[in-house]
Amino acid sequence: MATTGTGVTRTDGVHARLREDILSGVLPPGQRLKFPELCRRYDTSVGAAREALTRLASAGLVRSQAHQGYVVTPLSVEDLAELTVARVEIECLVLRMAISEGDVRWEADAIAAHHLLERAPYLDPDNPARSTGEWAAAHTAFHEALLAGCGNRRLREVANGLRDEAELYRQWSITPAQAKGRDVGAEHRAILAAVITREADLAVRLLGEHISMTTRLLRDAAEA
Amino acid sequence: MATTGTGVTRTDGVHARLREDILSGVLPPGQRLKFPELCRRYDTSVGAAREALTRLASAGLVRSQAHQGYVVTPLSVEDLAELTVARVEIECLVLRMAISEGDVRWEADAIAAHHLLERAPYLDPDNPARSTGEWAAAHTAFHEALLAGCGNRRLREVANGLRDEAELYRQWSITPAQAKGRDVGAEHRAILAAVITREADLAVRLLGEHISMTTRLLRDAAEA
DNA sequence: AGTGAACCAACTTTCGAAAGTTGAGCCAAC
DNA sequence: GTTGGCTCAACTTTCGAAAGTTGGTTCACT
Numbered sequence: 320m321a322t323t324g325t326g327v328t329r330t331d332g333v334h335a336r337l338r339e340d341i342l343s344g345v346l347p348p349g350q351r352l353k354f355p356e357l358c359r360r361y362d363t364s365v366g367a368a369r370e371a372l373t374r375l376a377s378a379g380l381v382r383s384q385a386h387q388g389y390v391v392t393p394l395s396v397e398d399l400a401e402l403t404v405a406r407v408e409i410e411c412l413v414l415r416m417a418i419s420e421g422d423v424r425w426e427a428d429a430i431a432a433h434h435l436l437e438r439a440p441y442l443d444p445d446n447p448a449r450s451t452g453e454w455a456a457a458h459t460a461f462h463e464a465l466l467a468g469c470g471n472r473r474l475r476e477v478a479n480g481l482r483d484e485a486e487l488y489r490q491w492s493i494t495p496a497q498a499k500g501r502d503v504g505a506e507h508r509a510i511l512a513a514v515i516t517r518e519a520d521l522a523v524r525l526l527g528e529h530i531s532m533t534t535r536l537l538r539d540a541a542e543a
Numbered sequence: 544m545a546t547t548g549t550g551v552t553r554t555d556g557v558h559a560r561l562r563e564d565i566l567s568g569v570l571p572p573g574q575r576l577k578f579p580e581l582c583r584r585y586d587t588s589v590g591a592a593r594e595a596l597t598r599l600a601s602a603g604l605v606r607s608q609a610h611q612g613y614v615v616t617p618l619s620v621e622d623l624a625e626l627t628v629a630r631v632e633i634e635c636l637v638l639r640m641a642i643s644e645g646d647v648r649w650e651a652d653a654i655a656a657h658h659l660l661e662r663a664p665y666l667d668p669d670n671p672a673r674s675t676g677e678w679a680a681a682h683t684a685f686h687e688a689l690l691a692g693c694g695n696r697r698l699r700e701v702a703n704g705l706r707d708e709a710e711l712y713r714q715w716s717i718t719p720a721q722a723k724g725r726d727v728g729a730e731h732r733a734i735l736a737a738v739i740t741r742e743a744d745l746a747v748r749l750l751g752e753h754i755s756m757t758t759r760l761l762r763d764a765a766e767a
Numbered sequence: 768a769g770t771g772a773a774c775c776a777a778c779t780t781t782c783g784a785a786a787g788t789t790g791a792g793c794c795a796a797c
Numbered sequence: 798g799t800t801g802g803c804t805c806a807a808c809t810t811t812c813g814a815a816a817g818t819t820g821g822t823t824c825a826c827t
Contacts, residue, residue: 328609328810353778364812366590369780370597377601385552386779386818405697412632473629477701552780577808588782593810610788610809770827780817787810797800 333361334371341380341391342483343452344490352381352389379484392487396541399488403534406481410462410530411523413469413478418519421468426515432457432464433511437504450493455486461507465514465526485533492537501532557585558595565604565615566707567676568714576605576613603708616711620765623712627758630705634686634754635747637693637702642743645692650739656681656688657735661728674717679710685731689738689750709757716761725756 337357340346357368372389375381383389417425439457441450462482466475506529513522561581564570581592596613599605607613641649663681665674686706690699730753737746 330810331609354780355778365779366593366811366813369590370594373594373597374601377598385555387820388779401695401697404695405701408636408698409633409701412636471625471628473625473705474632477629477633481697554780578810579808589810590781590783611790612809768827770825772823772825774823775821776819777821778817778819780815782815783812785810785812787808789806789808791805791807793802793804795800795802797798 329363330367330370333363333367334374336361337368337371338375338378338380341375342455342486342490344449346391348391348487348491349393350391352391354388378480380487392484394488394491396538399534399537399541402481402485402488403531406478406485407527407530409474409481410466410478411527413466413471413474414514414526415519415523416471416474417466417468418514418517418522420470425464425468428467429461429464429511429514432461433507436461436507449490455490459483459486465510485530488537489533492540493533501536506532553587554591554594557587557591558598560585561592561595562599562602562604565599566679566710566714568673570615572615572711572715573617574615576615578612602704604711616708618712618715620762623758623761623765626705626709626712627755630702630709631751631754633698633705634690634702635751637690637695637698638738638750639743639747640695640698641690641692642738642741642746644694649688649692652691653685653688653735653738656685657731660685660731673714679714683710689734709754712761713757716764717757725760730756 337346346352352372354365354368357363358365361368372381372383376383376389380392381389382392436454436457439451439454441454443449443451459482463475463479466478469475506525510522510525510529513525561570570576576596578589578592581587582589585592596605596607600607600613604616605613606616660678660681663675663678665678667673667675683706687699687703690702693699730749734746734749734753737749
């Protein structure tokens, strides 16, 4: 990644790295983000860090309180429930539109994204307690590809934004042990199949269950 | 408005005023927002203006391009069509949830908001070519009150955010002449009535038509 | 001992100037 | 006459230090 390429500002770089560190779990939820520390960590100035945080705040990844600084968005079971309902409603809506509008090119892209996901390693060989960033990226890409058939940019952005927020929960609450009792691959295959055959009702039902399933595991984990 | 009250930063003030100026039409769509000018206008520094713009950008009210500054989001017929579809889908979804979840207190608040809307003056006596800010505020409050019955904060925020964006279009495209051939008051009354009697299907249909109607007028205006 | 006010340190917010980038206008060369 | 590169001005971006705010701690007083 270029330090100062064309059409890219320094703030963009800090924003991207900070975002990555939050989503990958380097900066845990609830973590206070102090400017002196951030400036050292990302070798930047207060202003740049501030703008990056402002952007992340409106994406819901960090929270700010006047004169008390920024914090990585804390997790709570109630918030997870709310987020899940919102995701199910909106992602299903967008998927339905995608199935209705999408062309063959969209189908091809979805199949390609699914192939990459199936080939991505799930567990980190170095740290088997957590899934790899590679898998997470492929997973996000697959779900985005499914929704890409919907021509409405705003609806896609809303759906993808909510999924981003949910990523925080997944990263911190799912343990491989829980994932074991579940065949995520089969869920993805089933969704893809229904999408390709344009069985909208089925695809939407499967996607809704897929999203809710993740949430149920997280909730159980929180109680334990 | 306090210059530096408790829990309020200077940036918040600039953000609020800038937002107001954009939504009320003082700063027209496509208008370039240069920092030297903004600093004079709002008596502030570059940094504060920058942060305010960053926030407005993620709300969709302004657009930024690296090294080329900020611009009030330009209007286009295609974008309006997209925005409208998104609004109909999501506002109807949220309204349906509100009707299903809302309690008596919610009904009362909606009725109150509607009363204020009916009593708000529509046309500005000084400038009859544009509707009053007072009416716009009451209109927004009414629609937010309708959705307030939905307990899901995220879904409400998405719906309200999209309506904010649409406000830009209304402000710039609706002329009183067009509004004449339409009884907006009747539309609002009908929606409210269906909501109170909990006729979800009817309420959702009416709201969808209400949103689309505004859009159709705007589109016709754009063609002329 | 308990209460409350004043102090202090760490941090957030704000500022204005320096550095870097873009696009346009101008001039020379073909 | 047209194309290509160069220069300049206006603006955006970045920086680091000054100003302001918060929460905690200490110390005097009841």
